[in-house]
Amino acid sequence: MSKISMKPTNDYCPQTLFLYGTYNEDGKADFGLFCWFSYTWDGELGVMACIGGSKRTLDNIHREKVFSASLVTEKLLPLSAYLGNTDGNDPAKMEGLNLEIEKGQVLPVPVLAASPVTYELEVKQFLSLHDGEVMLCAIRNVLQDEMLAGENASSTEKLAEIAPVKTTCNRYFSWKGENLGAWGEPMAKLSK
Numbered sequence: 687m688s689k690i691s692m693k694p695t696n697d698y699c700p701q702t703l704f705l706y707g708t709y710n711e712d713g714k715a716d717f718g719l720f721c722w723f724s725y726t727w728d729g730e731l732g733v734m735a736c737i738g739g740s741k742r743t744l745d746n747i748h749r750e751k752v753f754s755a756s757l758v759t760e761k762l763l764p765l766s767a768y769l770g771n772t773d774g775n776d777p778a779k780m781e782g783l784n785l786e787i788e789k790g791q792v793l794p795v796p797v798l799a800a801s802p803v804t805y806e807l808e809v810k811q812f813l814s815l816h817d818g819e820v821m822l823c824a825i826r827n828v829l830q831d832e833m834l835a836g837e838n839a840s841s842t843e844k845l846a847e848i849a850p851v852k853t854t855c856n857r858y859f860s861w862k863g864e865n866l867g868a869w870g871e872p873m874a875k876l877s878k
């Protein structure tokens with residue numbers, strides 16, 4: 687295979703998407719969409735996450751040191767695209783969304799009831815960069831839909847059922863690889 691050199695890009699390297707949930711200072715929940723998320727090992731499984739620039743989510747995490755990360759599925763895509771394209775410093779961002787928000791079972795974090803998998807994360811280390819921040823997190827709890835723990839379906843069937851969304855090349859893709867639209871598009875299906 688002959689290859690050509692490129693400037694830094696993650697095109698053609700699909701990523702999983704998560705909604706990070708945090709509480710604002712007034713106790714209201716804020717959610718944003720994130721993909722720079724992966725795992726670490728230090729005697730147990732952990733999470734590493736990068737946030738670029740200044741964001742409401744980052745301000746909240748600096749203050750609280752905890753957040754939730756909920757897996758984005760096809761059902762959640764219009765909402766997720768909206769939450770990834772709307773600034774949390776706009777006081778109207780979270781208004782009129784009709785979300786079922788629960789509290790974490792271990793940490794004081796807002797959790798989206800409609801996501802089948804949510805991590806409750808505690809930041810153990812902030813690595814401050816020039817225009818971004820990497821957070822190394824302990825996984826304090828994993829909330830999974832009961833259906834995923836059941837033994838009457840294979841992992842292949844369960845993944846097809848929850849349909850996690852992937853992203854690369856500025857687009858969303860279904861678990862099976864179908865095009866679900868450019869980053870800005872699915873939010874048009876959200877009634878707000």
Ligand SMILES: Cc1cc2nc3c(=O)[nH]c(=O)nc-3n(C[C@H](O)[C@H](O)[C@H](O)COP(=O)(O)O)c2cc1C
Nearest residue numbers: 718719720721722737738741742743770772773774
């Ligand atoms: C597909 C997609 C993935 C994103 N991933 C990240 C990410 O990993 N890190 C980041 O800093 N911003 C990311 N963003 C941008 C945030 O979602 C956006 O800044 C959002 O406003 C954050 O929510 P907040 O303003 O309520 O904090 C992404 C946006 C999209 C559309």
